[in-house]
Amino acid sequence: MKKTSFIFAAMLTVASAHADEGMWTLYDLPQAAFEQMQAEGFVLPYADLYQSDNAIKNCVVNFSGYCSGVVVSPDGLVFTNHHCGFEAIRSHSTVEHDYMLNGFYAKTYEEELPNENMFVSFMIEQKDVTDYLDKKGINKILPTQQRHFLDSIENVMSKEVKEKDSTLRLEIKPYFEGNKYYATTYRDFTDLRLVFTIPKSMGKFGGETDNWMWPRQTCDYSVFRIYADPKTNGPAKYSKDNVPYKAKHWAPVSLNGYKEGDFAMTIGYPGSTNRYLSSYGIRERRDAQNAPRAQVRGVKQEVMLRHMRADEAVRIKYDTKYAQSSNYWKNSIGMNKCIDSTGLIQQKADFEKRIRKYQDETGFLKGKLDFDLMKSLYDKRLVLMRNYMLLRETFVRSNELADRALKVHNGMEVKGSKEKLSKQYVEFEDNSDTWDEALDKEVYAVLLKNFREQADADYLPEFFNTIDRSFGGDYNKYVETLWKNSMLMKKGAKIFINKKSFMKDLGVKMGFDITEKINDMMVAFQDINDSIQLQERYLCDAKVRMEMDQPHYSDANFTMRLSYGQVGGYDLAGKPSGYYTTAESIVEKMKKSDQNFEYFAEPVMHELMGAKDFGKYADKETGTMQLCFLTNNDITGGNSGSPMFNGKGELIGLAFDGNWDSLSGDIFFDKKLARCIGVDIRYVLYLMDKWGHADRLINEIGAR
Known part of the structure; x- marks a missing residue:
């Protein structure tokens, strides 16, 4: 790792940077990149990005773990996208008061609406802990074991941080395919209230027709406010006594606009990229991940949209679910189109030939980076990955019945007597306000038929034989019977998990069969994933080493960039x-x-x-x-x-x-x-x- 450390140190001191590409960490932004920013029109000092009290990073937030946002006032007002606030807006909506349809404005602090399970995180500090983890032996264990290792180190470091300030948390994430590790300290505020949203007609104008397209006219924003402890101005659980957060720094808003060629900068929390991925990995992404995801979601969304357009109450329940599904349905289609139109797989393969030549000339990672091995590993995983994606898209978070069938076997809270096993049970909370029976039934029947048609026979869960034997292959009849007879869909039912009747329940048996098939696939993945991850890590290391005269940024991992x-x-x-x-x-x-x-x-x-x-x-x-x-x-x-x-x-x-x-x-x-x-x-x-x-x-x- 000493050589690798030298490589990454060297790449931060190079003199050229691509102005339009890169997701740079702020705490160690290369000087060359900053000088390029200045040349293009950035006028603030270096310290005002990360270090000073007025640093821009201090007004940018992680929004609820899936989006980004920005503080725009001294009283904790936060702007984010409309689609980021979508679920909060939907959850407050009813047919009588439909904030999705009609918008919402809180004219006073008292009218601002609290939200469960939402938060904003401020990044306090980030530091490189690669050497520390190297000494602890992180490189002596397999990639799949490293998450447990990092969790234990995180716990120790988090405890040290919390002893100094109980409002902080710390997380460690890998960068550069695991060649480096950074620890980031955050402060989370969990009392986040909806303040303003425009109607969906404008916040989502153009819908899926315009999604990912240009030109766009969508006014994609919503407004929230951070609330804090009135005594400390720090994080606090929701309370009517909390007060608006007094921000130390907020983003000044300009009405002066822009013109072509003007400097522009984004700071936020990009989720995940894979730009170091091999040609073999890109082929898998296209054929075994994107293609099945788009196929299954297209089938599901057609049914959802028809029901949503027919009933306003159903639309309100499914607006968020449909938006989440359709977003990466279209993304998968578009990505595959671009992969093919740019000849990306061949581009990557040609670049890998250059790395092979460099490896032959220098001996770098000889005996470790093995392109022939990488190809054979990906070839072995391709069919498994495709069927796994079909299975996940069909059964995981696709409808209420399948969700419950899986949950009953996977970690639900067991209630009842601790001594008498026969008295132990699980039960589902009444969440009938979040789903519609007619929609879910049709979606599931359609998905079951589609899975049979798309998946390889070896990957069909056992209950498909029951559909053939007992229901004559009629998926609608099977689903109707499940909804009518299974304990899973009985309101308030106690499901006794240690009685013979448990596994005789058709829905429970179905969930067991799906879980068993998933577990079988996970075992098959374990035999190959570690080897692939190691090869991809070596490939990243070799690319950086070969291009020491160029700066490199790590793939996105939902940290500030x-x-x-x-x-x-x-x-x-x-x-x-x-x-x-x-x-x-x-x-x-x-x-x-x-x-x-x-x-x-x-x-x-x-x-x-x-x-x-x-x-x-x-x-x-x-x-x-x-x-x-x-x-x-x-x-x-x-x-x-x-x-x-x-x-x-x-x-x-x-x-x-x-x-x-x-x-x-x-x-x-x-x-x-x-x-x-x-x-x-x-x-x-x-x-x-x-x-x-x-x-x-x-x-x-x-x-x-």
């Missing part, structure tokens, strides 16, 4: 994309709502977006109301809600999407086509002002 570049569009087959959209363009789409329901907007929105004068929210250069814009900043899932800053560190927008033409971005950054789509902060404030009449929030933000 910085990306910098410029405002600007791209060229596709000789057709310029443009780099912003205007109010006129959304009005034109709204007029087509009779052809596409996802372009529907309320009459008031037609009026507001068709205004002749947008006042202070209009762009000073063009005179237009600009809605969404493009930069070449690096983005992936998790970056949703990331603040977009200008060179002065002022907020100009919120990142919410990538573009269809570069959806292979998680595994390959296309410098010509990759773009980040953001919602203009002036569009955000315009609707907050003119639709919501949220004067108190506008004043609190103090936009200038």
Whole structure:
């Protein structure tokens, strides 16, 4: 590891950096990268990124473990995307008070709505602990064992941190495929309240039609507030006595806009990328992960959408589930398209030939990095992975019955007598307000039929034989019988887990068969995953070593990252994309709502977006109301809600999407086509002002 440590130290001192590619950690941002940022228009000192009290990192938050956000006022107001606040908005909605459909504005602090299981995290500190873990022996154990090892080290280091400040937590994550490890300290605030949201018609304008596409007009934002202990201004569980958090630093909001070529920077929490992945890994991603995911979700979503459009109460229950499913359904389709259109697998294979030559010349990782072995391992795993994805997409979080069938075998709380096994039982809480029987029945029957058609025979759970023998292959009849007779779907039923009747229950037996098949597949994976992970780690190490004259950034792992570049569009087959959209363009789409329901907007929105004068929210250069814009900043899932800053560190927008033409971005950054789509902060404030009449929030933000 001494050689590797030298490699990573060297790569931080190189003199060139790619302005448009990279998800850089802030605490050790290469000086060369910072100098490039300055050359492109960033004017704040280096310390104002990470180190100082006014550092930009201090106003950027991890939003509930799946998105990013930014504090925009001294009283803890947080902006994130509408789709990041989607579940909170949905959970507060009823048919009588449908905040998804009609929007919401809390006119006072007392009206701001608390949310269960939501939080924001501030990053306090990050440090490199690679050498420390090397001495502890992390490289002497297999990759699948390392998570347990890290957990034990985390516990020790977290205890030390909490002894100094009980409001902090610490986590350790691998970087550069496990060649480095960083420890990050966070402070979590769990009292997070909904303050403002526009109607779904605007917050999700264009729906799946426009998702991942350009041009965009979606006003993708929602507003929350952090609440704190009134005595300490620190984290506290929800209480009516909590008060708005007094922020030490918040992002100043700018109404000055941007022009093509202007410096742009995003800081947020990108979730996961795999840009060091081998050609064999990319083939697996395309054929065994993306393809089955898209196929199964397409079948499921067709049924969901039909039921949701027929009944408003059903739509409210499933809005979030449908959005979550459809997002990576379309992403998987787009990524596979890009993999093929760019010839990415062959590009990677050609690059690997260069690494082989470098290895032959230098002897680096000789006896460790073995491309022939890597190929054979991936070949062995391909069929297993494809069937595993089909199984997961069919049975895991796809419908209520399958969920319960799996949960009853996997870690539910056992109640009843500790002495008498026959008296021990499990029971499900009444969650009937989160699902619809007719929708779930049809979805499950369709998915069962689809799984039989798509999966290899060896991977069919045993209960498929029951469907054939006892139900004549009729999936609808099987599902109806399960719902009618299984204890799993009986409201308030106690399911005694040690009685003979337990395994005679059709639903319980089905869950057992699925669990057994999953466990069999996990055993098969264990024999091969460690070997693949080691080969991928060696490949990353070899790439970095071979390219010592270039800077490298680690793949995203949902820790804070910085990306910098410029405002600007791209060229596709000789057709310029443009780099912003205007109010006129959304009005034109709204007029087509009779052809596409996802372009529907309320009459008031037609009026507001068709205004002749947008006042202070209009762009000073063009005179237009600009809605969404493009930069070449690096983005992936998790970056949703990331603040977009200008060179002065002022907020100009919120990142919410990538573009269809570069959806292979998680595994390959296309410098010509990759773009980040953001919602203009002036569009955000315009609707907050003119639709919501949220004067108190506008004043609190103090936009200038």
